[in-house]
Amino acid sequence: MSTTILIVDDNEDIRFTLKEICCSADWNVIEGSTGKQGIELFKKMHPDLMLLDYHMPDWDGIKTTKELRSISEKTPIIILTVDERQEIADAFLQAGATDFALKPIKAPDLISRIRINLKIAKLMAGKENVFVEKGIRQATLNSIKNYLVQQDSPSSINEIQQALPIAYQTVHRYLYYLENKGEVEIISQYGKQGRPTNTYKLV
Incomplete structure (x- = not known):
């Protein structure tokens, strides 16, 4: 087709x-x-x-x-x-x-x-139940959660994006959704200069 x-x-x-x-x-x-x-x-x-x-x-x-x-x-x-x-x-x-x-x-x-x-x-x-809510796909959500649960330490958006076939902005949106649901914790890592790097882990 x-x-x-x-x-x-x-x-x-x-x-x-x-x-x-x-x-x-x-x-x-x-x-x-x-x-x-x-x-x-x-x-x-x-x-x-x-x-x-x-x-x-x-x-x-x-x-x-x-x-x-x-x-x-x-x-x-x-x-x-x-x-x-x-x-x-x-x-x-x-x-x-x-x-x-x-x-x-x-x-x-x-x-x-x-x-x-x-x-x-x-x-x-x-497939049924494709969306958890508008714009949030169950399969994409599961992919990100499955990745995070396998990690021994918090992951950055770049690390998640590189491991999964998902765009950076999409990963950011889903992490924002999971944070609002209380399922993900944001951990800010401060370097010697510049903005802190945010990493994420499942709660």
């Missing part, structure tokens, strides 16, 4: 580049130039994954993500942005995004992220 990727970006040149990358991986592509148009295309075409720009007129990426999640809880959404601020990542993850790719886009990285997200979505398709 062929795979269809929905690209939503108001920059025509970027859409062209993304289309070329997707076509090189033998994926079908549909394009939208606004968030609203992207949602309409999603309703009609039911793509397997959405590549979504953050900064767009009218509907920005966050609003578009929320609109898509009101239609589909399972479709992967990869956010494209030049903004590396953690608060932006947190806002998107809370809205329901599944992954991030920083601009300028690098083809090998983007293709890898798309394949991983498609694989996870396929594994989750048709």
Whole structure:
């Protein structure tokens, strides 16, 4: 069965580049130039994954993500942005995004992220109790908890992300969820200079 990727970006040149990358991986592509148009295309075409720009007129990426999640809880959404601020990542993850790719886009990285997200979505398709709550997948939650329970010492987000096929921002969101549930403890490790490094362990 062929795979269809929905690209939503108001920059025509970027859409062209993304289309070329997707076509090189033998994926079908549909394009939208606004968030609203992207949602309409999603309703009609039911793509397997959405590549979504953050900064767009009218509907920005966050609003578009929320609109898509009101239609589909399972479709992967990869956010494209030049903004590396953690608060932006947190806002998107809370809205329901599944992954991030920083601009300028690098083809090998983007293709890898798309394949991983498609694989996870396929594994989750048709299974009951896929979501613990909106945006939190049971299988992903179990993967992170299973990793942590096997560790003798607290782990950083980077260590968890490298051990599992899960994006850094996704690991951060799930750890935030587990902390709020009282299942994970954050331990701050202070070096000689700079910000402390947070590590995590199951309570």
